[in-house]
Amino acid sequence: MKHALSTLALLAALSPLSAGAVEYNQVLPAKSSVAFTYQQMGVAVDGQFRKFSGQLSFDPAKPAAARVSFDVELASVDTGAPEGDAEVAGKPWFNTAAFPVARFVSSGVKAIGGNRYEVAGKLTIKGRTQDVVVPATFTAQGASGVFEGAFTLRRADFAIGEGSWAKFDIVANDIRLKFRIAASGK
Amino acid sequence: MKNHYTATAKSLHWVMAVLIIGLLALGFYMQDLPLSPDKLKLYSWHKWAGVTAFLLVLVRLAWRAGHRPPPLPASMPKPLQLAAHGGHLALYGLMLAMPLSGWLMSSAKGFQTVWFGLLPIPDLLAKDKALGDLLQNVHATLAVLFVLILVGHVAAALKHHFIDRDDILTRMLPARPTTEN
Ligand code: HEM
Numbered sequence: 001m002k003h004a005l006s007t008l009a010l011l012a013a014l015s016p017l018s019a020g021a022v023e024y025n026q027v028l029p030a031k032s033s034v035a036f037t038y039q040q041m042g043v044a045v046d047g048q049f050r051k052f053s054g055q056l057s058f059d060p061a062k063p064a065a066a067r068v069s070f071d072v073e074l075a076s077v078d079t080g081a082p083e084g085d086a087e088v089a090g091k092p093w094f095n096t097a098a099f100p101v102a103r104f105v106s107s108g109v110k111a112i113g114g115n116r117y118e119v120a121g122k123l124t125i126k127g128r129t130q131d132v133v134v135p136a137t138f139t140a141q142g143a144s145g146v147f148e149g150a151f152t153l154r155r156a157d158f159a160i161g162e163g164s165w166a167k168f169d170i171v172a173n174d175i176r177l178k179f180r181i182a183a184s185g186k
Numbered sequence: 187m188k189n190h191y192t193a194t195a196k197s198l199h200w201v202m203a204v205l206i207i208g209l210l211a212l213g214f215y216m217q218d219l220p221l222s223p224d225k226l227k228l229y230s231w232h233k234w235a236g237v238t239a240f241l242l243v244l245v246r247l248a249w250r251a252g253h254r255p256p257p258l259p260a261s262m263p264k265p266l267q268l269a270a271h272g273g274h275l276a277l278y279g280l281m282l283a284m285p286l287s288g289w290l291m292s293s294a295k296g297f298q299t300v301w302f303g304l305l306p307i308p309d310l311l312a313k314d315k316a317l318g319d320l321l322q323n324v325h326a327t328l329a330v331l332f333v334l335i336l337v338g339h340v341a342a343a344l345k346h347h348f349i350d351r352d353d354i355l356t357r358m359l360p361a362r363p364t365t366e367n
Contacts, residue, residue, distance in 0.1 A: 083221050164222060164223050
């Protein structure tokens with residue numbers, strides 16, 4: 001009896017720890033997506049990036065301690081047309097030969113209620129770095145969890161689309177990025 | 187005058203003639219250009235003009251249903267009359283199929299058409315690359331067929347005018363005061 005009680009007490013003492021010990025840290029690329037939408041002469045056009053990777057550590061119990069860095073392979077862009085893919089890989093756009101990846105590195109994560117968070121960080125594309133705040137929701141799904149969110153960047157801030165593309169009459173300045181990042185915990 | 191087409195039929199014929207020849211020329215020209223803002227602009231204009239042509243052919247078919255064209259001259263041999271009717275049928279078919287295939291192609295490729303940048307035309311198909319490429323081939327093949335039939339159409343009209351010396355061409359031209367009545 002005494003033995004059983006002490007076991008219970010031990011379990012009780014451990015349980016808060018074990019409940020908070022799920023840390024999501026393994027990005028699952030096959031279940032994730034990085035997509036974008038922009039306006040081309042008033043028409044919404046969608047695209048996506050097929051290759052990306054990331055490191056993260058996120059414990060829902062300790063969001064302020066969360067960290068994430070995320071890389072997108074820009075040459076993996078899918079604009080919906082092969083000649084579009086070739087064009088945006090080129091110098092006026094991403095210049096993937098010199099700048100193959102876009103990188104986001106978080107500087108702080110803030111819980112803003114419910115399952116919503118604000119991830120502040122630095123976004124670097126084509127050698128230019130901007131501070132951004134990315135809103136995201138987190139949903140636990142069994143052993144893994146899914147971060148979802150969207151934010152708008154201005155392509156001119158990163159010199160994406162130079163020269164004859166620099167005006168916004170054909171391709172708008174605002175690019176809406178939508179991500180779904182699945183991660184497993186341990 | 188009774189042998190003339192209605193003023194509405196003539197207007198539709200000539201407005202669409204200009205529009206379609208323009209669409210064919212623009213279509214062949216634009217698709218060879220390297221990607222540039224101008225190319226995207228031309229693509230949009232092509233799509234807007236193509237949707238306009240589609241609407242006009244619907245009006246034209248509705249008008250045609252209620253107004254028989256003047257008969258072909260009795261002097262024309264039966265096989266040639268048949269060929270004329272067949273050619274006109276093919277032209278109507280192409281006037282419908284050309285814009286329809288363009289619209290379907292754009293839908294399948296995931297590039298929606300927004301008429302004059304203002305009115306979104308619903309996408310008829312979900313995004314599907316293989317289907318988009320197939321429809322692009324259909325659109326291009328129909329375009330070549332269209333050019334061939336148009337060449338025949340124009341050649342026939344000119345033959346009527348200069349060789350047969352009948353009224354087939356003039357009855358589609360704007361009415362002028364005539365001395366015959
Ligand atoms: C009477 C109407 C139309 C005519 C005569 C026409 C004619 C043409 C021609 C000649 C081409 C070049 C084909 C080639 O050699 O590849 C072309 C391409 C094209 N057309 Fe049309 N067209 C018509 C309507 C439309 C419509 C309504 C749309 C879309 C809403 C459209 C969308 C396109 C596109 C996107 C291309 C380029 C295909 C590519 O290179 O990716 N067209 N058209």
